[in-house]
Amino acid sequence: MIEDIELETLINDIYEYYGFDFGSYSRASLKRRVNRIYQLDGFTNFYDFLSKVKYDPEYYTKMIDEITVNVTEMFRDPSFYKTVRNEILPILATKPFIRLWHAGCSTGEEVYSMAILLKEAGLLEKSLIYATDINSKVLETAKKGIFPLRMMKDYSENYRNSGGQEDFSNYYMANYGNVKFNEDLTARMVFSQHNLVSDNSFNEFDMILCRNVLIYFDNDLQKRVINLFDESLSMLGFLALGTKETIKYSISQTKYKQVHNEKLWRKIK
Template sequence: MTGETVEELEIQLLLDALYRQYHYDFRHYARASIKRRLLQAQRHFGLDSISALQSAVLHDETMLPNLLNYLTVQVSEMFRDPSYYKSLREKVVPHLHTYPSLKVWVAGCSHGEELYSLAILFREEGLLDKTIFYATDINPAALKAAQAGIYPLDRIRQFTENHRLSGGHSSLSDYYSADYGRAVFDKSLRARTVFSDHSLVTDAAFAEMHLISCRNVLIYFDKELQERVIGLFAESLARRGFLGIGSKESLRFSSHADRFTEHAREDRIYRRKGR
């Protein structure tokens, strides 16, 4: 048995163990990405093998949060890909104004950058007060960071430029206060947000969402899991609801593609067909 084959077996056994012991299911994440992150974790913990990492996490549950930080993607920025948010303003918001109340699901919310981007956009477009946001992630530490809404000040310059390019109607500085090298975002932006642990791999649909934004998450799943998640989103959307995904993601080759129409093709915004 070659070293590479042994390593692949070790990875599969570790993923199986995480699911059976802690109910975190990474078995259908893109294998190349998972392998890279597990090797990074192995090096970080100073362990000789993936098997040693498995033994450590099974016998010391305090290691689990640290391992989750490696296995879940926490890299984002506010108003990332500004044209996406500009399309929401110009092509989706006019439709959302026709509803008396709104539900928005930010799936895989990470540290909250996407959530606060949408909350600011909705405030600027006069929709915030009639919207309930659902911000979900499988990583408890990420959810805690999202609830805090605190980011290093050295990231704000990029956030501000993204906000401007997205068609922002005000200054981003209107929404945060600077404090000891940090930007603390106004708690009113999250006053109508439900933060929740939710796994796209194993958990059920949220019902009757008017907008689901799940950007740069599908690319980390294998084909089978992508199919499950896209079907989950279709079931979670209200009739004629909207789905936004990442710039490198697509529904084109999904078996669920015929349940959607392309609403803003270049910015990967889709609309659920009427039932």
């Protein structure tokens, strides 16, 4: 297990050698993830590990991918998707074109969930979903739209609990233990790398989703990211966060109105 002072050395050296700033990440979460890699790869001496990170770019990339991957699933928190289905999409339907941003999309399960909602609402053809993540490895998975068949039972249940009425299996083809989601869904998606720590706004969106990402950041970085979303969100647009996340301490409460009890806010100023 690495010590706190060693974690700070790692953060500083990564920034010096690669320009990647972990300085604003939650220390507890970061330390837990680094320790996992440290142990899995059989290190017993911190400076051997540090040297490997600094002088082996391939290992550095592997480490970044491991640290930044987030757990996700399709239609996670079904009540959230039910609210989006019943309350948000009818409002977005009045727009001539709909732009959505999934920030920190990980392997893409929630991106495909949203595409299915849009399709069922008859809005997919006039929508574009931008899906971004810092982690190039998970983006490749998301682009392919290929997921384990064994997960479909749980995902199908989540889908039904979110108000889905269709046969969930209509949205994918199963083959050799995996499923591939239909190309009419992926056709409305744009995947690209984006770093919430350092990159700027790149478009104006009608809805931004960043669920269960901010919990890995410290308070200052959370405020910075919320303000980035505020800059990127159109007037009367919607912001969706994870179950343990809030905008309460990051931005003026007069600018946003919460939608029901969900982690959904509407920009009103």
